[in-house]
Amino acid sequence: MNKQLQLKEKLMDLGVADVGYAQLEDLLPAEFKHLKSGISFGIRLSDQVVSDIDIEDGPTPTYFHHYRTVNTFIDQISYQITNQLQQWGHLAMAIPASQSINNTGWNYRGLFQHRTAATRGGIGWIGKSGCLVTEAFGPRVRLGTILTDMEFQYDEPIISSRCGECNLCVKACPAEALKGASWSAGMEREKILDPQLCSEHMKKQYKHIGRGAVCGICIKTCPKGNQVLKR
Ligand code: B12
Numbered sequence: 001m002n003k004q005l006q007l008k009e010k011l012m013d014l015g016v017a018d019v020g021y022a023q024l025e026d027l028l029p030a031e032f033k034h035l036k037s038g039i040s041f042g043i044r045l046s047d048q049v050v051s052d053i054d055i056e057d058g059p060t061p062t063y064f065h066h067y068r069t070v071n072t073f074i075d076q077i078s079y080q081i082t083n084q085l086q087q088w089g090h091l092a093m094a095i096p097a098s099q100s101i102n103n104t105g106w107n108y109r110g111l112f113q114h115r116t117a118a119t120r121g122g123i124g125w126i127g128k129s130g131c132l133v134t135e136a137f138g139p140r141v142r143l144g145t146i147l148t149d150m151e152f153q154y155d156e157p158i159i160s161s162r163c164g165e166c167n168l169c170v171k172a173c174p175a176e177a178l179k180g181a182s183w184s185a186g187m188e189r190e191k192i193l194d195p196q197l198c199s200e201h202m203k204k205q206y207k208h209i210g211r212g213a214v215c216g217i218c219i220k221t222c223p224k225g226n227q228v229l230k231r
């Protein structure tokens, strides 16, 4: 079996819902350009827990715990794949599951965007919620990315929104942070949402739940992912 298939099989055995191989050389910052490939994966969230997020009252303490559990799971999977790639003689580096970098002031950014690797790897598109939406599970996935200098047969990128006329998340967002724009690859985040409005709403309204780091109403509301067990 070739190494690309071996990696995919390992990831599926570890419990990921989907895997994509993304060509990222043109999108990476100069210091990481040599890590030209991204292995993007999605971890399915508990439908019960996501469905229990309340449109009026917001997230539950269980959702916050789930968020932390899945983040740890993502970091551990990414580490195992990094280890495997290094044993094969490649450079590899995992993007942290959920870490903001504060180099140039707090501008709500990570080291590299999991959502970018995911659209490039053909896993899904950016919805009007700003979230990565998959055909199978809608936005009910959290994401991981491993950068490596190993070359792959890359997946076909998804380059435009498949939300159509739907705008349920836009109407449901309690912070009025979502602007209703239909995404195409390269569109600026600020055309889709105001991250400050989202973040401040979480901090102010849900401080008692998960120190104000979660909300997820836009995820709960999305009708995409027909096979998902929704209530
Ligand atoms: C900082 C951060 C935040 C900030 C800013 C959010 C934002 N939209 O940027 C705040 C605190 C507001 C926030 C809130 C939330 N977050 Co947050 N957050 C992050 C973090 C750490 C960095 C995001 C970042 O760098 N943003 C910068 C912008 C520019 O990038 P972006 O959000 O990825 O979206 C753009 C790019 O992906 C780009 N893009 C996509 N494809 C392509 C293709 C090409 C060719 C190009 C050029 C660009 C491009 O276009 C998008 C729109 O401009 C990531 C982890 C990570 N490293 O990715 C998690 C992450 C984005 N968060 C996540 C989640 C779930 C949430 C919340 C639902 C909170 C919660 N858990 O309940 C809300 C949702 C808010 C929203 N609607 O986006 C998940 C998203 C999962 C998903 N299915 O999309 C992530 C990926 C964590 C994870 N490991 O899964 N978050």
Ligand code: SF4
Residues within 6 Å of the ligand: 129, 172, 173, 174, 175, 176, 177, 178, 193, 197, 198, 199, 201, 202, 214, 215, 216, 217, 218, 219
């Ligand atoms: S996480 Fe909540 S506040 Fe932020 S965009 Fe989604 S619905 Fe709006």
Ligand code: SF4
Residues within 6 Å of the ligand: 127, 128, 129, 130, 133, 162, 163, 166, 167, 168, 169, 170, 221, 222, 223, 224
């Ligand atoms: S709720 Fe509708 S508009 Fe929002 S991301 Fe899902 S499909 Fe797209």
